[in-house]
Amino acid sequence: MKNILWTLALCAAVTAQAETVYVTLEKDNALAVVDPIAGKLTKTVPVGQRPRGIAISPDNKFLYIATSDDDTIKIIDAETLEEVGRLPSGEDPETFAVSPDGSLMFVSNEDDSQVTVIDVQERKAIKEIKVGVEPEGIAASPNGRWVISASETTNMLHWIDTESLAIVDNTLVDPRPRALSFTADSKFVWATSEMAGTLTILDAETRQIIKNIKLEVPGVTFDKIQPVGVAIDKDNRWGYVALGPANRVAVINAKTYEVEKFLLVGERVWNLAFSPDQKRLYTTNGVSNDISIIDLASHKVTKSVGVGRYPWGVVAKP
Amino acid sequence: MIVRSLLLGISMLSLTVFVAQAEQKQEIEIVYFTQEKIAPPALSNLDPFIKDKGELGAELAIDDNNTTGQFTGQLYKLNKIIVPIDGDVAQEFNDKIAGKFSFVVANLPVDDLLKIIDANQPEQTLIFDTGTTDDSLRQRCGADVLHILPSRAMRADALAQYLLKKRWTKWFLVTGASDEDKLFAAAIKRSAKRFGMKIVAEKAWDHTYDARRTAQSDVPVFTQGVDYDILIVADEQGLFGEYLDYRTWIPRPVVGTQGLIATSWHRTHEQWGAVQIQNRFKEQKGRWMEEADYGAYLAIRAVGEAATRTQSSQLNDIKPYLLSDKLTLQGYKGRPLSFRIWNGQLRQPLLLAAPRSLVAVAPIEGFLHPKTELDTLGYDQPETKCK
CATH class of the missing domain: 3.40.50.2300 (Response regulator)
Incomplete structure (x- = not known):
């Protein structure tokens, strides 16, 4: 009897923790589906040519996947993994941001130096906004006020007003800005600069830079420290920055902006995603073809899971 | 109130600056x-x-x-x-x-x-x-x-780093007739010395017009009788280098100005x-x-x-x-x-490229430098008289 209860309790625990992690595989033209609790790759499905950016709809029903060489963003049913539609993203979509209410999508078109705004419901492009050369990272503020597009070769953050869908300000940052993220309260923006090895923190109210952090890892030459993905927890306690070929994730105190720790993950770590409960962080490691799972309570890497060739983007669903 | 008017003043000021920029x-x-x-x-x-x-x-x-x-x-x-x-x-x-x-x-x-x-x-x-x-x-x-x-020295060093990694250390150097070819060959010799490689044979390719000479018959004879790991060609204009691959006496790859090359793009x-x-x-x-x-x-x-x-x-x-x-x-x-x-x-960084495949990017991992690994390619400051 005791045994049965124990098993039941265990089952309940497992169900409560059920979670799915989706990883785009740039070179395999596929999507990897991972069970992060078991630490296992559960399946791999073909998804289109050169899949990179990935996001999940606010209701967790649909995945959006930028299949760059198909020049589209596919809408995939998160349960069946069937394609249910396509969005007119413009050419060579790589990264995109979804507005907090899920109605609009903002897509970086690297080759055309523009951001395409898509009405998700209508599946229609409603505006093209000219930005700097090679726009890459893009983020929407949780309060719906801003979308910021980072252009890699122009080295600027372009502040797009979501009412007028026009640029109202530009901030020059360090060379090759790659990714950015708002804090959950929409007050601050963290932006990484790949070539300079820096993290810039901006005040979203004044649109001014308040802090620039040079990321330095003991024993690694400066030119290998190439920050890309950035994620900040919802309590604004810790921020995490993927350092590319330095093969580490920097753990940064979001109050003091001190770098407290470096976690060794796989090779050429690029993008990051939290588990829905924010107990874990997932990293895509492009060269070692795996993802790392970081336990956030202990700040320790607990597991790496081989997923396929060139894992690029990652997202988790409860 | 004072604060507000001050703020207004600042925003107007920045607006003026912006307009001035747009005009001029x-x-x-x-x-x-x-x-x-x-x-x-x-x-x-x-x-x-x-x-x-x-x-x-x-x-x-x-x-x-x-x-x-x-x-x-x-x-x-x-x-x-x-x-x-x-x-x-x-x-x-x-x-x-x-x-x-x-x-x-x-x-x-x-x-x-x-x-x-x-x-x-x-x-x-x-x-x-x-x-x-x-x-x-x-x-x-x-x-x-x-x-x-x-520079040529940077290119030669990039190739040498890769050849050292592959342990292809016995080099056969073929040099064309032009001054540029000789400079490229000199850079190769400098790299060989720098990375402890051995040039086991060195030959000049001369351009004669004998009708009996063909690539098919010439190259095997030209490369015969030497035991080497890799054939390095110095032919910057591309007058004969492409003839070497697949025609050598023993099966050996070609690098240098043809075959695997070191280039910035x-x-x-x-x-x-x-x-x-x-x-x-x-x-x-x-x-x-x-x-x-x-x-x-x-x-x-x-x-x-x-x-x-x-x-x-x-x-x-x-x-x-x-x-x-x-x-x-x-x-x-x-x-x-x-x-x-x-x-x-x-x-x-230099790209080591074959005609249809990028083979490696130099500096090759493991070649270290106190300041930046990029300075493992070409003449480093202590090797020059410059300050």
Whole structure:
């Protein structure tokens, strides 16, 4: 009897923790589906040519996947993994941001130096906004006020007003800005600069830079420290920055902006995603073809899971 | 209330600045200076002669600079000065450029470049050399000229690092008849010494016109009787190097100026955002980006980067920025590029490319340097007399 209860309790625990992690595989033209609790790759499905950016709809029903060489963003049913539609993203979509209410999508078109705004419901492009050369990272503020597009070769953050869908300000940052993220309260923006090895923190109210952090890892030459993905927890306690070929994730105190720790993950770590409960962080490691799972309570890497060739983007669903 | 009016005052002030910028753009004019070329002799018709190598790279860079300029209130202009085949480069420089422009991208051979360096006043004009790979030019100390393309020594070192990693340490060196070939061979010998490799045979390829000579019969005999790991060819013009592969007496790969080459740009290169610029270039210009295009592109992007950061169009602001450790030029090769201040050479990774495959990128992992691994390629500061 005791045994049965124990098993039941265990089952309940497992169900409560059920979670799915989706990883785009740039070179395999596929999507990897991972069970992060078991630490296992559960399946791999073909998804289109050169899949990179990935996001999940606010209701967790649909995945959006930028299949760059198909020049589209596919809408995939998160349960069946069937394609249910396509969005007119413009050419060579790589990264995109979804507005907090899920109605609009903002897509970086690297080759055309523009951001395409898509009405998700209508599946229609409603505006093209000219930005700097090679726009890459893009983020929407949780309060719906801003979308910021980072252009890699122009080295600027372009502040797009979501009412007028026009640029109202530009901030020059360090060379090759790659990714950015708002804090959950929409007050601050963290932006990484790949070539300079820096993290810039901006005040979203004044649109001014308040802090620039040079990321330095003991024993690694400066030119290998190439920050890309950035994620900040919802309590604004810790921020995490993927350092590319330095093969580490920097753990940064979001109050003091001190770098407290470096976690060794796989090779050429690029993008990051939290588990829905924010107990874990997932990293895509492009060269070692795996993802790392970081336990956030202990700040320790607990597991790496081989997923396929060139894992690029990652997202988790409860 | 006071605070509010103060805030209003500040926002109006910034508005005025913005309007002034929109009306009056800072202009930065860059000269692209080259001479028309005659099509050289070629081994085959596979690769057509490209007249505008370099020029189209300059055009793309100006466009990229101007996309940024629309946000910074700066306007870049490209002024192409192309000397006719029978024209005098030094004369044209004196008449049209000297004292008139701050930035000149010179895509010229060594002799012509030296002439314009002699005629130039460095405090008035900064010359970007995008045409030479000559090491002696880079032994002139100081940075009155910025050399964008990797020197022959850098290329040879890049190859040597890879060959050492593969443990292909016994080299057979074949050198063509031109002076350039001999300079390339000298760079190879320097690298061999530097990385402890052994040149087990060295032969000159002479061009005779005996009708009985064919590649099929010549190359096996030419390479017979030597035990070696790799055949290194020095043939910068491409007059015979392509004949060597698959025709040697014993089966050995070919590297150097043909086969596996070390270059700053190649069409097989896709990593680190390179695929984006390859696509942009091909779409706009209708052909692949060549190394000369990449050189001109980087030179003009360097001016743009410095002008954006310093918010200035003046040589006095831009040149010190270019030569400072603040410069982190983005070159689509995974590491920030900057200039070696002792001789003006751009430090950069080199691509080791086969015709249809990117084999490796140098510096090869494991070749260490106290400052930056990029300085494991070519003459490092302690090896020069420069300070």
